[in-house]
Amino acid sequence: MAQEYRVLLEYADKIDPANAADYIKVGGYKGLEKARGMEPKALIEEVKKSGLRGRGGAGFNAGMKWSFVPQDAPVKYVVCNLDEGEPGTYKDRIICQKNAQALLEGMAICGAAIGSNQGYIYCRGEYPFVVDLLKRAVESAKAEGVLGDFDIEARMGAGAYVCGEETALIESIEGHRGEPRFKPPFPGVEGLWGVPTVVNNVETFACLPYILTRGAEWFAGIGAPKYPGTKIVTLTGDVVNSTWFEVPTDMTLREVIFELGGGVKNGKKFKAVQVGGTSGAFIPEANLDCPIDFDSMGNMGAALGSGAVLVLDETRDIVDVVTRISKFFEHESCGKCNPCREGTFRCREIMEKINNGNGSEKDIDNLQLLSKVMQKAALCGLGQAAPIPIDSTIKHFKHEYSRKLVVTSGKGGH
Amino acid sequence: MISLTIDGKEVQVPKGTMLLEACRIAGADIPTLCYDPDLKLAGSCRMCVVEAKGRRNLLATCVTPAENGMEIHTESSDVIEARKIILELLLSRHKLECHTCESDGDCKLQDYCYRYGVADSRFDGEGPHFTKPDPNPFIMRDYDKCIMCTRCVRACDEITGALAINIKDRGHHAKISTAFDGNLADSTCVFCGQCIMVCPVGALTSKVSAGKGKPYQTEKVVTTCTYCGTGCTLALNVKGDKVVGVTSVRDIEKSPVNNGALCVKGRFGWDFINSDERLTTPLIRENGELRQASWDEALDYTASRLKGIKEKHGADSIAMFTSARVTNEENYLAQKFTRAVLGTNNVDHCARL
Numbered sequence: 001m002a003q004e005y006r007v008l009l010e011y012a013d014k015i016d017p018a019n020a021a022d023y024i025k026v027g028g029y030k031g032l033e034k035a036r037g038m039e040p041k042a043l044i045e046e047v048k049k050s051g052l053r054g055r056g057g058a059g060f061n062a063g064m065k066w067s068f069v070p071q072d073a074p075v076k077y078v079v080c081n082l083d084e085g086e087p088g089t090y091k092d093r094i095i096c097q098k099n100a101q102a103l104l105e106g107m108a109i110c111g112a113a114i115g116s117n118q119g120y121i122y123c124r125g126e127y128p129f130v131v132d133l134l135k136r137a138v139e140s141a142k143a144e145g146v147l148g149d150f151d152i153e154a155r156m157g158a159g160a161y162v163c164g165e166e167t168a169l170i171e172s173i174e175g176h177r178g179e180p181r182f183k184p185p186f187p188g189v190e191g192l193w194g195v196p197t198v199v200n201n202v203e204t205f206a207c208l209p210y211i212l213t214r215g216a217e218w219f220a221g222i223g224a225p226k227y228p229g230t231k232i233v234t235l236t237g238d239v240v241n242s243t244w245f246e247v248p249t250d251m252t253l254r255e256v257i258f259e260l261g262g263g264v265k266n267g268k269k270f271k272a273v274q275v276g277g278t279s280g281a282f283i284p285e286a287n288l289d290c291p292i293d294f295d296s297m298g299n300m301g302a303a304l305g306s307g308a309v310l311v312l313d314e315t316r317d318i319v320d321v322v323t324r325i326s327k328f329f330e331h332e333s334c335g336k337c338n339p340c341r342e343g344t345f346r347c348r349e350i351m352e353k354i355n356n357g358n359g360s361e362k363d364i365d366n367l368q369l370l371s372k373v374m375q376k377a378a379l380c381g382l383g384q385a386a387p388i389p390i391d392s393t394i395k396h397f398k399h400e401y402s403r404k405l406v407v408t409s410g411k412g413g414h
Numbered sequence: 415m416i417s418l419t420i421d422g423k424e425v426q427v428p429k430g431t432m433l434l435e436a437c438r439i440a441g442a443d444i445p446t447l448c449y450d451p452d453l454k455l456a457g458s459c460r461m462c463v464v465e466a467k468g469r470r471n472l473l474a475t476c477v478t479p480a481e482n483g484m485e486i487h488t489e490s491s492d493v494i495e496a497r498k499i500i501l502e503l504l505l506s507r508h509k510l511e512c513h514t515c516e517s518d519g520d521c522k523l524q525d526y527c528y529r530y531g532v533a534d535s536r537f538d539g540e541g542p543h544f545t546k547p548d549p550n551p552f553i554m555r556d557y558d559k560c561i562m563c564t565r566c567v568r569a570c571d572e573i574t575g576a577l578a579i580n581i582k583d584r585g586h587h588a589k590i591s592t593a594f595d596g597n598l599a600d601s602t603c604v605f606c607g608q609c610i611m612v613c614p615v616g617a618l619t620s621k622v623s624a625g626k627g628k629p630y631q632t633e634k635v636v637t638t639c640t641y642c643g644t645g646c647t648l649a650l651n652v653k654g655d656k657v658v659g660v661t662s663v664r665d666i667e668k669s670p671v672n673n674g675a676l677c678v679k680g681r682f683g684w685d686f687i688n689s690d691e692r693l694t695t696p697l698i699r700e701n702g703e704l705r706q707a708s709w710d711e712a713l714d715y716t717a718s719r720l721k722g723i724k725e726k727h728g729a730d731s732i733a734m735f736t737s738a739r740v741t742n743e744e745n746y747l748a749q750k751f752t753r754a755v756l757g758t759n760n761v762d763h764c765a766r767l
Binding site: 160177182184330331332333334335336337338339341342343344345346349350353366369370372373375376377378379384 | 455456457458459461463470471472474477478479492495496499500503506507536537539540561583584585586587588
């Protein structure tokens with residue numbers, strides 16, 4: 001029987017997340033103390049050695065990211081990505097609401113590694129209560145004196161999905177329109193207000209105190225060797241236990257859905273699962289024995305992404321679901337680059353046409369061609385990932401599309 | 415120096431060179447829409463994408479630095495496919511009326527559609543819906559032809575500093591707009607027309623030149639603007655024996671003062687040349703009425719009146735006020751004449767105001 005492995009959420013609901021003293025009682029801020037006693041280079045090496053990879057979606061090695069920051073730059077920033085815009089994802093909110101001090105400690109550890117004394121938390125506009133909580137948490141940590149000269153300010157977004165992309169997030173903090181920048185230069189070299197900046201996800205930062213106190217080897221030994229540690233997943237949709245779990249990264253999707261999640265609701269059969277949020281691929285039953293770690297998911301054309309797990313039962317209309325998703329991306333495209341601005345709009349149009357029973361095989365061909373160009377030529381991850389739900393469902397659930405097409409060659413129809 | 419291969423040809427470029435430049439050195443013709451050498455990079459049109467060996471995604475050459483050992487293919491099947499689809503996406507939101515378009519023959523969208531054989535768009539849903547009338551005398555804004563390259567926004571910010579326009583709304587519904595989507599006249603726009611200068615299509619054109627001649631029907635006569643002493647270079651667009659427009663000369667060698675930038679007067683204020691109301695001879699006022707005179711008569715009359723005033727009231731009763739619309743040399747002569755011939759230091763100039 002698959003079981004949770006709680007590290008970040010071990011003391012969930014047992015401590016007051018805003019209260020630094022509570023956190024210190026259960027071993028908090030020991031990691032920061034240790035980090036501050038280390039040479040920055042050794043600290044970065046320790047994080048590299050742990051194998052910690054980004055928990056926001058791109059899965060980049062955290063220590064490696066930090067090592068790109070020029071040590072001699074006079075001003076540097078630590079930015080926490082709490083935009084959490086993927087529908088179905090709420091793990092960063094849970095981390096804040098259960099263990100906010102670990103996030104603050106993690107950011108301060110990053111500050112010690114790169115030589116920064118200013119951190120910013122960019123919180124999605126839909127979480128004003130989380131901003132309140134974080135502000136109280138920062139006050140409490142300051143009152144305990146544990147943050148030293150490291151200051152943290154919580155900033156709020158205005159509800160744009162694209163601001164979860166790190167450079168659009170930086171633009172937004174700067175007060176500009178939330179649009180991604182081209183890379184390079186990467187934020188590590190030229191980020192917030194033009195200075196070297198590390199942008200990491202909430203979960204990534206929150207892992208750091210435990211890596212420091214329990215050691216890089218301990219962390220590297222949990223879960224999948226190439227994407228070690230635990231992962232907080234959030235189950236939504238037609239699943240019995242629609243809640244969050246912290247699991248080792250080598251747990252399979254089947255274990256997550258059928259053991260922890262209790263299987264499909266109302267005794268219905270499983271149809272598909274979308275992992276990683278709205279931009280993730282839809283995975284059929286045949287692929288459920290795949291571990292959830294970043295690389296295993298990537299190998300089958302899916303993405304772990306933010307750890308959202310959306311389960312669809314046998315009665316769900318895949319084409320209708322994907323049509324709604326295409327509407328979401330049409331709305332959330334910032335409009336900067338051609339493939340995404342126009343591509344998301346046309347994807348939605350064609351998906352609606354098919355969903356309404358007016359589509360043809362030619363429309364499917366056009367969708368696939370458009371999808372390919374968007375994935376290869378769009379400026380940022382939004383435009384590149386937006387057609388993946390379409391692509392993956394045409395691949396795995398083509399019959400559902402065919403059923404809705406206008407009869408042209410004796411096949412399909414309605 | 416770093417070394418890379420572009421379409422099978424090895425080139426060496428200094429570190430920091432963008433791929434676009436490297437490709438051009440290698441002789442590859444890379445299409446661009448949002449790129450403008452005088453503006454900050456946007457990297458947004460994605461027309462300049464190329465394939466790099468070992469990279470999953472195509473690279474936008476205008477914003478990607480060349481790297482040692484890169485193997486670039488500028489016209490691979492994936493690259494051509496991407497460019498064609500991007501063109502089709504743009505066509506599907508574009509008002510296709512090339513036959514009456516002011517930019518016909520001088521339009522990058524048209525050129526690239528021709529180059530890649532894109533006659534029509536497979537995306538046949540909703541068409542363009544972006545234009546709203548803007549009743550100003552100078553700039554025609556037809557956003558049903560806009561390709562959202564944002565060159566106008568950047569030129570307005572970076573060249574003129576007017577910050578009159580920016581992007582409004584998001585996604586497909588994003589459009590170029592003044593604050594609160596009002597008219598240009600109510601914005602900080604100074605009608606310099608730098609936006610027209612950088613627009614690669616027919617979305618921004620001159621209302622003053624509308625219908626008077628397509629770009630390829632006019633001869634471009636490079637000259638100096640006569641409005642002030644700055645000495646901006648501009649090109650008079652001449653059709654037959656008439657000036658029908660003014661365009662920028664975007665070459666720092668030929669336009670060293672202004673590098674193509676103009677002001678509202680230089681760009682739009684040329685219609686006096688063929689105006690019926692234009693003075694063609696000197697006029698002398700007699701008994702409250704103006705009558706035509708020859709230059710000889712007018713000069714003699716002026717000389718005798720100046721002489722008469724000086725004799726009766728003294729030289730300091732006369733002042734010379736000169737104009738920024740004449741050259742430095744002529745202004746010099748005017749003050750010299752005032753001091754040496756008229757005998758007064760009462761000299762002033764409109765540019766001092």
